[in-house]
Structure formats: structure tokens, C-alpha cells
Amino acid sequence: MIIVQASSRHGNTPKVAKRIASVLDCWVLDLKDFHPEDFKKEDIIGFSSGVYLGRVDSKLEEMIKSLPRCEKKVFLITTSGIPIKLLNNAHKRIKKIFEEKGWEVIGEFNCPGYDDIGPTKLIGGIRKGRPSEEDLHKAAQFAEKLKSDYRI
Ligand SMILES: Cc1cc2nc3c(=O)[nH]c(=O)nc-3n(C[C@H](O)[C@H](O)[C@H](O)COP(=O)(O)O)c2cc1C
Numbered sequence: 248m249i250i251v252q253a254s255s256r257h258g259n260t261p262k263v264a265k266r267i268a269s270v271l272d273c274w275v276l277d278l279k280d281f282h283p284e285d286f287k288k289e290d291i292i293g294f295s296s297g298v299y300l301g302r303v304d305s306k307l308e309e310m311i312k313s314l315p316r317c318e319k320k321v322f323l324i325t326t327s328g329i330p331i332k333l334l335n336n337a338h339k340r341i342k343k344i345f346e347e348k349g350w351e352v353i354g355e356f357n358c359p360g361y362d363d364i365g366p367t368k369l370i371g372g373i374r375k376g377r378p379s380e381e382d383l384h385k386a387a388q389f390a391e392k393l394k395s396d397y398r399i
Contacts, residue, residue: 248273248399250293250324251281253304257297259326259360259378264295266383267324267356270390271399278307283314291320291353291399297360298327298337311344319350322393324386326360328373353397356389358382 250264252275261275268275275295276285286292294311296303303325323341325331331338338355345352359382363372378386393399 248291248293249285249289250275250295251278251307251310252276253278253294253296253307255297256299257361257363260295260297260324263326263356263358263378263383263386264293264324266386267293267390270387271394278304278310281310286314286319289319291322291397293322293324294341295324298325298329298331301336303337303341308341308344311341314348316348317350319348320353320397321345321350322352322354323356325355325357326378327357328360328362328364328367330359331355331357354389354393356386358385 248271250268250273252261252264255261264275294307296307302308323338325337342352359374359377361372361374361377367373
């Protein structure tokens with residue numbers, strides 16, 4: 248199993264990905280180091296990205312679109328300024344691509360990430376200190392559930 252991490256603006260999403268990887272005992276691979284050969288070897292793959300303008304990282308999305316149809320299990324990790332439950336398009340969009348490829352989405356995790364985009368910079372940004380230790384604890388719980396549900 249691997250987690251593929253897109254490039255990160257503030258280091259928010261890699262923190263979460265690393266916590267999840269530590270529970271699942273797997274690697275976090277930077278998107279720039281990912282080769283399609285790596286994909287073939289794995290049965291379960293995590294994709295991890297911040298949310299930018301309502302989408303996951305564009306290079307990550309491009310790479311996902313380029314991968315073949317096959318039977319894989321995947322999970323999605325994101326951090327965002329606005330909770331994904333309120334702004335659901337980033338997950339919906341990427342899940343649609345996964346499903347079109349016949350990949351089974353076995354989990355989704357989102358938590359807040361420090362954000363200083365646009366006018367929020369004037370007030371020093373929003374979601375300061377996030378992901379927090381509590382967010383990382385929830386990430387670990389998410390990973391524990393994957394582990395027990397899929398006997399990882
Ligand atoms: C260019 C840019 C666009 C963003 N757009 C959104 C957005 O549409 N919705 C949202 O909730 N957060 C948005 N954010 C906030 C990020 O999702 C948040 O800071 C996230 O934790 C970044 O993760 P990272 O540090 O791993 O890059 C944006 C941040 C940047 C830098």
C-alpha cells in the first residue's frame with residue numbers, strides 16, 4: 248500500500264497523510280516521484296491533497312485520470328479551509344473519476360487546514376493550528392477503521 252501526496256502549500260495535508268501512513272504502516276510518496284509502475288504493484292492506494300479552488304491538486308487529478316481501469320481499492324485524504332461537508336465538490340469530482348475506472352473507494356478523510364488564501368490573509372488566515380493534534384487523532388482513527396475493515 249502507498250499514499251500518493253500532491254504538492255502542498257502549507258504542509259497541512261502531508262501531516263495528515265503521514266499520520267495515516269504510520270497506522271497503516273505504508274509509505275507516503277510525493278506525486279513527483281510516483282511512476283505508473285508503482286500503481287501496478289499496489290492493491291490499495293491513498294491519494295492525498297489540499298483543496299484548491301474546489302478541487303484536488305490539478306497534477307494529482309491529471310495523474311489519476313491517466314491511470315488504467317482495473318480493480319483497485321483507493322482512499323482519499325484532503326485538508327481544506329472550508330469543511331468538505333459544506334463544500335463537497337472536490338471529493339465528489341474525484342470519486343466520480345475513481346468510480347469510472349472501476350476502483351472501489353474504501354474511505355474518505357477530510358479535516359481543516361490552515362488557509363491564508365485571498366482576503367483571509369488580512370486577518371492572518373483561518374483554521375490556524377489545523378490540522379491540530381485532535382485532527383491527527385481522528386486521522387489515525389480513520390486509518391484504524393480501514394485497517395480492521397480491510398484486514399490491512
Ligand atoms: C490557491 C488556494 C486555493 C484554495 N482553495 C480552497 C477552496 O476552494 N476551498 C477550501 O476549502 N479551501 C481552499 N484553500 C485552502 C486549502 O485547502 C488549505 O489551506 C489546505 O489545508 C492546504 O493544504 P496543503 O497545506 O497541504 O497544501 C485554498 C488554498 C490555496 C493556497
